[in-house]
Amino acid sequence: MRRAYRSIAIDGPSGAGKSSLSGQLARAIGYLHVDTGAIYRTVGLAASRRAIGKEDAQAVAAMLPELDIQVRYGPDGGQRMVLDGEDVTEAIRSHAVSEWASIVAAIPAVRAFLLDTQRKLAQSHDVIMDGRDIGTVVLPDADLKIFLTAQPKDRARRRYLELCQRGEQADEEQILQDVLRRDRQDMERAASPLRQAPDAVVADTTGKGREESFQLLLKLVQTHLGEVGGVGR
Ligand code: DC
Secondary structure, three states: OOOOOOOOEEEEOOOHHHHHHHHHHHHHOOOEEEHHHHHHHHHHHHHHHHHOOOOOOOHHHOOOOOOOOEEEEOOOOOOOEEEOOOOOOOHHOOOOHHHHHHHOOOHHHHHHHHHHHHHHHHHHHEEEEOOHHHHHHHHOOOOOEEEOOOOHHHHHHHHHHHHHHOOOOHHHHHHHHHHHHHHHHHOOOOOOOOOOOOOOOEEEEEOOOOOHHHHHHHHHHHHHHEEEEOOOO
């Protein structure tokens, strides 16, 4: 039996362009974009605000029932994250919160806590959901799974330019080291590590600009799902 809604899972390491490309793709084909990294970042922000020790997984787990995390969508279709009534969409993008997000994402209680929120969105909308374990754990029956990747140097460069644009202090070599460390954390953790689903299609954006990367993904969608949202007619 065909499910009521279609889903596209996009997984891959940080800085491969998952969120921005998924958002652009979702707008082009009329799907809802769910950036699951933003949801983990929101938990990371909550932990950082409570002055919890970075090794204290128990304290992070104990905080979860107190959290009110909402995924909302603005008039432009952009995802907004709301933590305890406060819009934290911009606040979760800092370097410090990236660190915290990676830490909380390794805690099984956090992953279990967020699973339902992610699946419910896919049960009520056509979605493009991006993250690390979407094709392997969250939506194993997704209609299309894409593993989006790029060489670490390319990913560090993009992150560097992004931070500069936001006026944050940035050191490119330091960012490369951080990218490599976070890759290790995401791939080596026991709970839902980042890995390519066996039935995922690989899209490598190394050396590709945004438009070229977007066209690559759009083509994959058209090839695997046919005409969607009027695109490809
Ligand atoms: O994609 P991002 O950098 O915004 O993700 C933030 C952190 O959350 C990153 O360390 C990986 C983690 N994450 C995860 O473990 N599983 C997901 N589905 C999405 C993100």
